[in-house]
Amino acid sequence: MxxxxxxxxxxxxxxxxxxxxxxxxxxxxxxxxxxxxxxxxxxxxxxxxxxxxxxxxxxxxxxxxxxxxxxxxxxxxxxxxxxxxxxxxxxxxxxxxxxxxxxxxxxxxxxxxxxxxxxxxxxxxxxxxxxxxxxxxxxxxxxxxxxxxxxxxxxxxxxxxxxxxxxxxxxxxxxxxxxxxxxxxxxxxxxxxxxxxxxxxxxDKKMALGDTPAGKVVICDLEEESRMVRNDIAVVEEEIIAEPEKSEHKEEEQKLRERLESLNTEKVELETESNESFMRSAKGIGCVFVCGIIIGVGVAVMPASVAMNAAVVVVAIARKPSIERLC
Ligand SMILES: Nc1nc2c(ncn2[C@@H]2O[C@H](COP(=O)(O)OP(=O)(O)OP(=O)(O)O)[C@@H](O)[C@H]2O)c(=O)[nH]1
Ligand SMILES: [Mg+2]
Structure with missing residues (x-):
């Protein structure tokens, strides 16, 4: 792969x-x-x-x-x-x-x-x-x-x-x-x-995505951006006090609060995402997705000794899993 x-x-x-x-x-x-x-x-x-x-x-x-x-x-x-x-x-x-x-x-x-x-x-x-x-x-x-x-x-x-x-x-x-x-x-x-x-x-380790080093990189960026957005909100709040008649300050504040909320949602999603949670939520709807991969694996092992997938990741496969077990 x-x-x-x-x-x-x-x-x-x-x-x-x-x-x-x-x-x-x-x-x-x-x-x-x-x-x-x-x-x-x-x-x-x-x-x-x-x-x-x-x-x-x-x-x-x-x-x-x-x-x-x-x-x-x-x-x-x-x-x-x-x-x-x-x-x-x-x-x-x-x-x-x-x-x-x-x-x-x-x-x-x-x-x-x-x-x-x-x-x-x-x-x-x-x-x-x-x-x-x-x-x-x-x-x-x-x-x-x-x-x-x-x-x-x-x-x-x-x-x-x-x-x-x-x-x-x-x-x-x-x-x-x-x-x-x-x-x-x-x-x-x-x-x-x-x-x-x-x-x-x-x-293997059943880690939540947010606890993996890759997840932590993203969480760190989200926290940094949240800090900046909170600072911007504080500035806009002062502008609202100074110029209460200007509606654009309130609109700006609203946009910033929405951004803060979506950053928080992203963070929570990473913290709660794990392979186990995905497998649980995918039960019942995951069959097509999983079978798609199995077909790929099956074909990959067919030609002779080695099979690969190319794209950004190349993979070799050792064993053909049973569709029944995975679906
Ligand atoms: N000249 C030139 N144009 C390219 C090349 N690769 C892609 N393009 C053009 O760049 C644009 C974006 O290409 P995509 O292949 O959609 O880029 P992508 O990385 O898949 O983009 P996302 O799916 O948004 O992440 C298209 O108009 C392509 O025609 C290249 O090697 N040379
Ligand atoms: Mg693309």
């Missing part, structure tokens, strides 16, 4: 559409496009063997809050990963997609790297792989600038190095072609498939 993550609009779904040839995959530059975690399969030839890889597309992290919030992305990806773990599907790669045309890292990029680092866990960070895309959009006069940006991205004082490269993670350029995409996947398929830290924490 290969999991693809990154901020919204970087081209995760486009990358998978190119790889899998699946025209049903939705892409868009006008709004946050992917709303649910989705798995797609593709056959990838490597050393005279064709590997069936499951690629996992994920909703993008977002600064503008027009799409999914970090907490709900983490929740959905975690559910998917917990399911994969229960089906003994390993992850062979986690792709972090980054546009080379983005001049500097945004808050969402920094947050997503920290979350990814904690999801994977220190022992397996070598399966992470940053891919920069949009090289074909770099004008010839800007090539040197883009090269410098790439060097900076990979340099030792940057988050990518500190959190991933220092532990053996890979890096590739993607030029937008099918050949480039499959070359990257073939590189990733050389990794040793592994389970992610968060999978074991949720399933």
């Amino acid at each position: 290969i999991i693809v993550m990154g901020v919204t609009g970087t081209g995760k779904s486009s990358f998978l559409k190119l790889l899998t040839g699946n025209e049903a995959i939705q892409t868009s530059d006008s709004e946050c496009c992917t709303t649910d975690v989705q798995g797609y399969q593709a056959d990838v030839p490597l050393n005279d063997t064709t590997y069936r890889v499951t690629f996992v597309d994920t909703p993008g992290f977002d600064d503008d809050r027009t799409g999914r919030d970090d907490a709900s992305i983490l929740k959905d990806v975690s559910r998917w990963l917990a399911r994969a773990y229960q089906n003994q599907i390993k992850v062979v790669g986690v792709i972090y997609l980054r546009r080379i045309t983005d001049e500097r890292p945004t808050g969402a990029m920094k947050r997503s790297l920290k979350i990814l680092h904690e999801m994977i866990g220190k022992d397996n960070l070598a399966i992470a792989h940053m891919v920069t895309n949009r090289w074909e959009q770099v004008a010839s006069g800007d090539q040197e600038k883009a090269d410098r940006r790439e060097q900076k991205l990979l340099s030792k004082d940057q988050n990518w190095y500190r959190l991933f490269s220092a532990y053996g993670a890979g890096y590739s350029r993607h030029d937008g072609t099918y050949a480039s995409a499959t070359y990257i996947i073939r590189k990733i398929l050389q990794n040793s498939p592994a389970y992610l830290q968060i999978q074991m924490q949720l399933v």
Whole structure:
């Protein structure tokens, strides 16, 4: 299994559409496009063997809050990963997609790297792989600038190095072609498939998502933002006292209070989300979802010795679980 993550609009779904040839995959530059975690399969030839890889597309992290919030992305990806773990599907790669045309890292990029680092866990960070895309959009006069940006991205004082490269993670350029995409996947398929830290924490240790290190990163950000919103509310309250006739202060206060409430809801959801709670709530409606994964596993083990899923996470499967037991 290969999991693809990154901020919204970087081209995760486009990358998978190119790889899998699946025209049903939705892409868009006008709004946050992917709303649910989705798995797609593709056959990838490597050393005279064709590997069936499951690629996992994920909703993008977002600064503008027009799409999914970090907490709900983490929740959905975690559910998917917990399911994969229960089906003994390993992850062979986690792709972090980054546009080379983005001049500097945004808050969402920094947050997503920290979350990814904690999801994977220190022992397996070598399966992470940053891919920069949009090289074909770099004008010839800007090539040197883009090269410098790439060097900076990979340099030792940057988050990518500190959190991933220092532990053996890979890096590739993607030029937008099918050949480039499959070359990257073939590189990733050389990794040793592994389970992610968060999978074991949720399933074996039965931790609540909010207690996992990845969940704590998100909770920490939520608390920080809540503090800032409370400060803003205090300022607006003073403005209301000073200018009670101005309705815009009250409207602003209302918006801030709604934001505070939604931050609190996100936090509570993370604190109460666990694999067990999800399994309980999914009983009765989870059959289609779980069976979808089982079909993938079944196909993956069929070809010969190895089966894989590609996307941002690549996984090899050891055993075909029984549908009856899981449903
Ligand atoms: N030039 C160029 N455009 C790209 C590339 N990849 C994606 N795009 C465009 O970027 C826009 C966003 O692509 P998506 O694949 O939907 O991005 P995403 O990361 O899946 O976005 P979310 O689902 O919102 O997280 C689309 O208009 C794509 O056509 C690329 O490699 N080169
Ligand atoms: Mg998408």
